Amino acid sequence: MTAPFSHLDLLEAEAIHIFREAAAQFRRPVLMYSIGKDSTVLLHLARKAFWPQKPPFPLLHIDTTWKFRDMIEFRNKTVREFGLDLIVHTNEDGIKRGINPYDYSPSVYTDVMKTQPLKQALDKYGFDAAFGGARRDEESSRAKERVFSFRSPGHRWDPRRQRPEMWNLLNGRLGPGETVRVFPLSNWTERDVWRYILRENLDVVPLYFAAKRPTIVRNGQLLVIDDDRLPLQPGETPQMKSVRFRTLGCWPLTAAVPSTADDIEAVVEETLGARTSERQGRLIDHDQVGAMERKKQEGYF
Amino acid sequence: MTAVTAIRREDLAPAFNQELNGILHLLTCGSVDDGKSTLIGRLLWDASDLYDDQRETINKSSNAATGGAHPDFSLLLDGLVAEREQGITIDIAWRYFDTSTRRFVVIDSPGHEQYTRNMASGASHADVAIMLVDARHGVKRQTRRHAAILDIVGVKRVILAVNKMDLVDWSQDKFRSIENDFRELTLRFGFREAIAIPVSAVGGDNVARTSEHMPWYTGPHLLEHLERIPSRDVTVRGAFRMPVQTVLRDGVDFRGLAGTVASGFISVGDRITDALSGQSAHVLRIATMGRDLEVAKQGQAVALQLDTDIDVARGAVLSAADKLPTVAAHIDARIVWLWETPFDPGNGYFLRTSTDLAPISTIAINSLLDLETLAVLPSEKCGVNDIANTTITLGRPVAVDTFADNQATGIFLIVDALTGASVAGGVITSASRGEADNATAFRLTRELLERGLCRDLGNSDDDRREFQRRANETALLLHAAGIPVKIEI
Numbered sequence: 001m002t003a004p005f006s007h008l009d010l011l012e013a014e015a016i017h018i019f020r021e022a023a024a025q026f027r028r029p030v031l032m033y034s035i036g037k038d039s040t041v042l043l044h045l046a047r048k049a050f051w052p053q054k055p056p057f058p059l060l061h062i063d064t065t066w067k068f069r070d071m072i073e074f075r076n077k078t079v080r081e082f083g084l085d086l087i088v089h090t091n092e093d094g095i096k097r098g099i100n101p102y103d104y105s106p107s108v109y110t111d112v113m114k115t116q117p118l119k120q121a122l123d124k125y126g127f128d129a130a131f132g133g134a135r136r137d138e139e140s141s142r143a144k145e146r147v148f149s150f151r152s153p154g155h156r157w158d159p160r161r162q163r164p165e166m167w168n169l170l171n172g173r174l175g176p177g178e179t180v181r182v183f184p185l186s187n188w189t190e191r192d193v194w195r196y197i198l199r200e201n202l203d204v205v206p207l208y209f210a211a212k213r214p215t216i217v218r219n220g221q222l223l224v225i226d227d228d229r230l231p232l233q234p235g236e237t238p239q240m241k242s243v244r245f246r247t248l249g250c251w252p253l254t255a256a257v258p259s260t261a262d263d264i265e266a267v268v269e270e271t272l273g274a275r276t277s278e279r280q281g282r283l284i285d286h287d288q289v290g291a292m293e294r295k296k297q298e299g300y301f
Numbered sequence: 302m303t304a305v306t307a308i309r310r311e312d313l314a315p316a317f318n319q320e321l322n323g324i325l326h327l328l329t330c331g332s333v334d335d336g337k338s339t340l341i342g343r344l345l346w347d348a349s350d351l352y353d354d355q356r357e358t359i360n361k362s363s364n365a366a367t368g369g370a371h372p373d374f375s376l377l378l379d380g381l382v383a384e385r386e387q388g389i390t391i392d393i394a395w396r397y398f399d400t401s402t403r404r405f406v407v408i409d410s411p412g413h414e415q416y417t418r419n420m421a422s423g424a425s426h427a428d429v430a431i432m433l434v435d436a437r438h439g440v441k442r443q444t445r446r447h448a449a450i451l452d453i454v455g456v457k458r459v460i461l462a463v464n465k466m467d468l469v470d471w472s473q474d475k476f477r478s479i480e481n482d483f484r485e486l487t488l489r490f491g492f493r494e495a496i497a498i499p500v501s502a503v504g505g506d507n508v509a510r511t512s513e514h515m516p517w518y519t520g521p522h523l524l525e526h527l528e529r530i531p532s533r534d535v536t537v538r539g540a541f542r543m544p545v546q547t548v549l550r551d552g553v554d555f556r557g558l559a560g561t562v563a564s565g566f567i568s569v570g571d572r573i574t575d576a577l578s579g580q581s582a583h584v585l586r587i588a589t590m591g592r593d594l595e596v597a598k599q600g601q602a603v604a605l606q607l608d609t610d611i612d613v614a615r616g617a618v619l620s621a622a623d624k625l626p627t628v629a630a631h632i633d634a635r636i637v638w639l640w641e642t643p644f645d646p647g648n649g650y651f652l653r654t655s656t657d658l659a660p661i662s663t664i665a666i667n668s669l670l671d672l673e674t675l676a677v678l679p680s681e682k683c684g685v686n687d688i689a690n691t692t693i694t695l696g697r698p699v700a701v702d703t704f705a706d707n708q709a710t711g712i713f714l715i716v717d718a719l720t721g722a723s724v725a726g727g728v729i730t731s732a733s734r735g736e737a738d739n740a741t742a743f744r745l746t747r748e749l750l751e752r753g754l755c756r757d758l759g760n761s762d763d764d765r766r767e768f769q770r771r772a773n774e775t776a777l778l779l780h781a782a783g784i785p786v787k788i789e790i
Binding site for chain 2: 006008009010011012013016017020021023024029043047048049050051052053062136137140143144159162163164166167168169171173174175176178186188191195199200
């Protein structure tokens, strides 16, 4: 027989299998596209799963209006390049109320600008299934997540109502009012994502690579100032530092790390040797004990 | 602020951009009292590439919980807040770690009796299972229960970790006696390999390093043994089977039957047969996005283009022409009931195979298996955590194998038609066409559907999928009205 597969080959095949199962079983799927590295891998796998067709579903981006400018540019370029359909949705009500990431606590901000608009968009377009890039290795409440994660009416996640998943059989029959979140990258780790980006030679947002950027230090976290909306406190003078991001989100809530890794090989090398997990850089997760679990129950990814 | 420490490129030479040699899925079963979470936590702590902040969190939490005596390794595993507070694990948790050559997936399943279903679903993903016992108590009823469940879902390799050896003064006699009980127990099942290892999870003895306390034990330590086990992903066996998931086209002349090779392998030029329709064709092309392949083997996701356009769609199982699956409307199976709501003969159910979905006409519960005595008890009822021998009659035949012949095509789920829940998982012990049984059933034919309910549908892939769906749902309604149905489409 031919040589055995590497673990990345197996993970890729599994993700393609999941994409095809979901697309065949659900009426109106959508791919949650958040522009970051996981979304990049997710989209690449979706293209592989349905090639030579285009993925039979649109992309949905929940735009909080606080994403890095580089992210939006990358999003638009990607959609153009692959000829995909993109739906951008923002919680206009949140904008009107002036909800922003610095005056409000991370939990309020996330709820109003991420969780609520996600539910709004899913309801508005009648999506019954949403692909997401969540991984079980990210956080302890996600370690118990299913590949097909069912949501009751109102998009609530009830850990006790999740269906057992046996072998590789994926049952997509929805109960009344149910929708589903589908996680093709469930069994990937952060390191796999990078190894795969390198192997498949995928383009990612330039913010993942080190460059001189204007930074301030706030609450012990290194923030990159992307525009002039964030009121600076006394003593906070942006300084140019060579930094990059391990994870991307809303810029006032996403910490950078000092780094000189300015190409994909160097980033992979740094990630494989990294001593801290990526979510350390996300301020919303440290808000309270079990924060992610609560957010999930409320309908956050 | 934590800086990402850059490490020198040459240090990483072997690991940099390295792809690991396969994935080993490892199930852990046992109860909290046996120190299961501690054992796995210890394995992660000693053998894997944990992040510093994870180690720090454990050290910090442990000081509160254990008064700082030692890190509480179990905190690496117990996930949900509710469970952490109760101190028990109720749901399967997935963990990942890499040694220098291999990816390990730890499937942590609850040990309590009332969670048989969780354990069964966890075990269905496993290459190997670690069963844990306390050296002071030895093999218990629960161990027997676990062995029976592992055997049913097809786990072929088991390890008995005899934990807390420190509490029996590292006694060889104690261990040997437990090992004997274990050997006796495993002989009753179809395991390919069963080994007992004396460990102390708290101290790390024989977990990821050889214990100096037990020189009398000359076998491998736990990690050493795990490293040697072949993972089933890379072990190609069985006749070629590929359940078709969907049909892909390029709008010109490409029509690819997309799916994951479930067993065996296929080469360009090979002859394949769709057992359901009896049609055959040769493989013209094995396509993937990057490149075409000459051979596709078990585990690979591909699209097959055939030399003649045989009329197959989702649900078909493309098979080696000389070794076909059974086209069965009649199945004997062993099932694990997974859902809180018990089996109800008046309810509508579907049988879900890898990619096919067929309405079930009847499920007859023949007997229940007593997991501790392995006695078979006659019963017509079946509820949560029960393991039952059943006979299932389908409204339409599906292509299946027995579980003994093929682990990928000998499995199914029973799906509640109304709630959609996966109420049971099953393995097929025998399958037959079973035409005679359905002689009195109402024949729901293609003509009948085309005339009315499906007259708006054409011949596109989408329309055919919809046709199938309407036929299924119609059968279900008739079944609910007490009319036995046989779909002939």
